[in-house]
Amino acid sequence: MALDQSFVGRTYPPTDPYEVGREKIREFAEAVGDANPAYTDPDAAKALGHADVIAPPTFVFAITFKAAGEVIADPQLGLDYSRVVHGDQKFAYTRPVRAGDRLTVTSTIEAIKSMAGNDILDVRGEVHDEAGEHVVTAWTKLVARAAAEEA
């Protein structure tokens, strides 16, 4: 079933702040096997000009996708999440995410398309810090596969 086009341009309220912790960054860096000291050693991060340890570039997805989840779960939108796959992902950074950040995400539905029975949803997540400064924007393209394509 095609998604409701009237949702295009809809912006959801900002999320409650997510506090970025040093140990969460360490856990993520270890999970991707990345030993870059900027992720775990505050002195190494400072030597690179950062106020504290920074997060790997894709770390913020966990935060933006959780915010997008509220969009995806909106019953009025009617997206069948069991058929959803991740199509594209893009980030544009004003600065890296770092320990101590308290980040909020504001999600907007940028586009809704239907191609070959697949529903395609583009969600933009604007991430700001506690001072209201922009940190990163995440664009996530989700594809809900047509039911007929399932094996």
Next chain:
Amino acid sequence: MTAKIAYDEVEVGTELPAQSFPVTRATLVQYAGASGDFNPIHWNEKFAKEVGLPDVIAHGMFTMAEAVRVVTDWTGDPGAVVEYGVRFTKPVVVPNDDQGALIEVSGKVAAKLDDNTVRVDLTATSAGQKVLGMSRAVVRLA
């Protein structure tokens, strides 16, 4: 931001050191915990097959995280990444054995841009299949 590569030292076509990233079922369980993405297609073979996949597949975001390491290891400062985007074209299939799968990533400078930035185009393959498309990072050099 203090990248260790100087803008003036790179040209269009400059190749970044290629890397290979192994991924096993244990890797996926660890990534699921760290990222909070517990979708069973990344750890439950029965479920993955029921939804039409050949086997358990890696998180797309895991592959995306590994691919950009070719860029961040090159520059030294991960904070030098200005933009990064990918298209997930094929899944990385991870068999339930000691070997798992291998994600092979190479990159080269595709364009020199303003403000000491360059665009790096990345290629990521696993089992001979291209797993990322349109994989591009813009990074600020010294």
